[in-house]
Amino acid sequence: MPEFKYADETEVRVSQLMTPEYTNFFGNVHGGDVLKMVDNLAYVCCARYSGTVCVTASFDRVDFLQPIHVGELLNLVARIGYVGRSSMEVEIDIFAEDLPTGKIRHTNSCHVTMVSLVDGKPAPVPKLVCRKREDKARFIQAKMRREMGFKYGHDRDLFLKQFSEMDDEELDRKIAEG
Numbered sequence: 001m002p003e004f005k006y007a008d009e010t011e012v013r014v015s016q017l018m019t020p021e022y023t024n025f026f027g028n029v030h031g032g033d034v035l036k037m038v039d040n041l042a043y044v045c046c047a048r049y050s051g052t053v054c055v056t057a058s059f060d061r062v063d064f065l066q067p068i069h070v071g072e073l074l075n076l077v078a079r080i081g082y083v084g085r086s087s088m089e090v091e092i093d094i095f096a097e098d099l100p101t102g103k104i105r106h107t108n109s110c111h112v113t114m115v116s117l118v119d120g121k122p123a124p125v126p127k128l129v130c131r132k133r134e135d136k137a138r139f140i141q142a143k144m145r146r147e148m149g150f151k152y153g154h155d156r157d158l159f160l161k162q163f164s165e166m167d168d169e170e171l172d173r174k175i176a177e178g
Contacts, residue, residue, distance in 0.1 A: 007135035010080040029068035042112035060111035082142030086122035
């Protein structure tokens, strides 16, 4: 395993024509199908980076900014933005292209954290070296997201513990408070 890899050399691109089997009940592309493509691309990006099998640890918030239509070409672009000891955060941008007109729309961005595994156990990954300004900014933002995620998990656990210890009357009062 190399000691480090350059952030600007981690980009992976994939395109997929959105055909009728991707349709949801509203005639647009089903969000679950898009997320499956995102997860697969995150795997490719991280497995190539780490040289190991990788598994999904988490998806950051995913907002569907615009619908994706059947007949459009979906273009996904992934790049490693941050690495820990065995984890990697991948940034994925998604664009829908109207093939007849060439018009391109940004439809989604998300961040996926994957973990490198060897023999089923977390395994170290190469250090990420950021040479370009946008890679440095991406790294710092990812590190901040990671720290906020740890804080959110801690706060969520405290919140759930607080409510698990309430009796029915206390829960009813909380509901009545609105």
